[in-house]
Amino acid sequence: MTKNNPCVILPSGFQFDYTNLFGEGKITARDVGELSSRLEEAHQAVARMRLTGEVKGHLSKDGLPEKVLFTRLPDLDSGRINSRESLQRLKDFGQSLVNRVDAVISFGIGGSYLGNKVLFDIHAGEFWNVKTAAERNGYPKLYFSGNNIDPRRTGELISLIQSEARAGAADRDQPYRVTLIVISKSGSTLDTMSTFMVAYQELKAMAPLIEVQVVAVTDPAAGADRTLLRKLADDQGWPCFSVPDGVGGRFSIFSEVGLVTGACIGFDLEAFLAGAGDMDILCRTPDVYANPAMLNAALKYIAAEKYGRDIEVFMPYGDYLKSVAEWYIQLLAESLGKRCDREGREVFYGRTPVVAVGTTDMHSQTQQHQDGKHDKVLQFVRVAYWGNDPVIPDIFPGVAKLSEIAGLHLGQALDAALESNAAALAADHRFNATFVLPKLDAYHLGELLYLLALSVAYEGELANVDAFDQPGVESYKRILGPRLKEMKMKR
Numbered sequence: 052m053t054k055n056n057p058c059v060i061l062p063s064g065f066q067f068d069y070t071n072l073f074g075e076g077k078i079t080a081r082d083v084g085e086l087s088s089r090l091e092e093a094h095q096a097v098a099r100m101r102l103t104g105e106v107k108g109h110l111s112k113d114g115l116p117e118k119v120l121f122t123r124l125p126d127l128d129s130g131r132i133n134s135r136e137s138l139q140r141l142k143d144f145g146q147s148l149v150n151r152v153d154a155v156i157s158f159g160i161g162g163s164y165l166g167n168k169v170l171f172d173i174h175a176g177e178f179w180n181v182k183t184a185a186e187r188n189g190y191p192k193l194y195f196s197g198n199n200i201d202p203r204r205t206g207e208l209i210s211l212i213q214s215e216a217r218a219g220a221a222d223r224d225q226p227y228r229v230t231l232i233v234i235s236k237s238g239s240t241l242d243t244m245s246t247f248m249v250a251y252q253e254l255k256a257m258a259p260l261i262e263v264q265v266v267a268v269t270d271p272a273a274g275a276d277r278t279l280l281r282k283l284a285d286d287q288g289w290p291c292f293s294v295p296d297g298v299g300g301r302f303s304i305f306s307e308v309g310l311v312t313g314a315c316i317g318f319d320l321e322a323f324l325a326g327a328g329d330m331d332i333l334c335r336t337p338d339v340y341a342n343p344a345m346l347n348a349a350l351k352y353i354a355a356e357k358y359g360r361d362i363e364v365f366m367p368y369g370d371y372l373k374s375v376a377e378w379y380i381q382l383l384a385e386s387l388g389k390r391c392d393r394e395g396r397e398v399f400y401g402r403t404p405v406v407a408v409g410t411t412d413m414h415s416q417t418q419q420h421q422d423g424k425h426d427k428v429l430q431f432v433r434v435a436y437w438g439n440d441p442v443i444p445d446i447f448p449g450v451a452k453l454s455e456i457a458g459l460h461l462g463q464a465l466d467a468a469l470e471s472n473a474a475a476l477a478a479d480h481r482f483n484a485t486f487v488l489p490k491l492d493a494y495h496l497g498e499l500l501y502l503l504a505l506s507v508a509y510e511g512e513l514a515n516v517d518a519f520d521q522p523g524v525e526s527y528k529r530i531l532g533p534r535l536k537e538m539k540m541k542r
């Protein structure tokens with residue numbers, strides 16, 4: 052917890068080990084010291100955001116002042132956004148699916164998908180949908196769609212549901228039940244709505260063999276400000292959950308957007324929010340060396356601005372953490388990739404984010420990380436305890452190379468691979484750091500994701516850019532809308 056011991060260890064066991072980012076030939080205590088008055092200002096700005104929701108210069112897509120409220124999401128007791136009651140409503144919804152609904156399809160993209168996929172991967176894993184209903188504790192199968200406008204996958208998913216419905220029809224005295232959850236803050240995103248409409252139509256057409264229920268998750272605004280999805284939901288009588296005001300898509304994993312997926316699979320919502328909330332409390336200290344979100348922001352900012360390391364490779368070790376890297380990519384890219392600062396001056400700020408997974412990408416990307424340009428920071432994530440962790444057996448004692456690794460747990464081999472990669476990079480002044488999760492559960496996941504979300508808020512302050520807008524994504528949308536209309540006219 053001091054500058055001489057480059058690792059922040061939280062009471063939960065969560066660690067931010069920045070040994071390979073800090074010290075001689077790396078970022079120095081002096082570099083951090085030179086930033087101290089700006090860190091103080093950034094800390095005050097984050098504290099003000101936490102208290103009032105106000106962030107200097109932040110405007111909504113429509114150019115109106117907009118509060119930033121994601122820091123309120125972990126707090127269930129003030130009832131300001133999430134509350135005990137809203138969580139109970141989500142859990143009741145999840146329970147209403149148990150032993151009744153066969154499959155859920157979650158439609159969404161960007162912040163309306165990436166966090167949901169994280170919760171699914173960490174809790175359910177790759178093989179959830181091939182498990183029996185009993186192995187899933189009665190919870191439904193869960194598929195994602197709308198994360199691309201992909202004709203083939205969309206068609207194949209529909210066919211899969213249809214053939215499952217047909218296959219079991221003789222043994223069932225009820226229809227095959229499918230719940231479509233449509234998630235869109237704006238309520239009209241092309242990718243989400245186009246795939247939803249295709250699936251809705253095709254599955255509805257199979258009544259009474261298939262019964263379709265729709266649930267909408269969108270902006271709660273009423274009256275003239277209703278989103279298209281909210282209007283549809285009102286007209287069709289679909290139940291709704293909300294994307295809260297002041298919570299952008301990339302921060303919405305802690306809101307009903309992410310939690311609705313968690314509820315569908317029996318994920319521990321309270322523990323997840325408790326991890327986020329405890330991280331928030333620990334990040335209220337102004338001491339940069341004890342505040343992991345501020346420290347992470349400061350080190351990455353200095354790495355980019357002073358040492359030219361403006362690519363961040365986010366590389367967790369373990370398959371099910373890949374979606375965390377994919378979630379982080381949107382968080383980093385949309386929050387910090389900015390043409391102008393808050394005074395309107397061109398700054399072209401941001402680190403280019405890269406997804407990698409250990410050990411997989413040690414056999415593809417590592418060559419570049421180790422020998423390519425000195426323009427990267429590698430952010431590793433390590434899980435300290437895997438629970439069910441097979442031991443490599445000594446089944447070929449005559450083969451020395453294989454016998455040497457026998458007796459080790461796979462988790463130990465994974466750790467050794469991470470440590471070796473980090474050490475090799477560090478030996479060549481390749482900046483890297485590691486977050487350590489004591490285990491892969493809802494609480495520690497909440498800690499990690501919240502730390503990253505708060506970290507971009509700090510870095511936005513340091514770089515003087517608005518971390519909560521995304522004006523750049525409007526440019527292609529202004530071309531796409533008319534192009535679709537033109538295409539339709541030509542049909």
Ligand SMILES: O=P(O)(O)OC[C@H]1O[C@](O)(CO)[C@@H](O)[C@@H]1O
Pocket residue numbers: 160161162163234235236237238239240243300301385521524
């Ligand atoms: O939830 P929505 O409004 O469908 O938006 C999905 C995603 O699209 C974006 O607006 C970018 O186009 C993201 O910021 C957002 O998370």
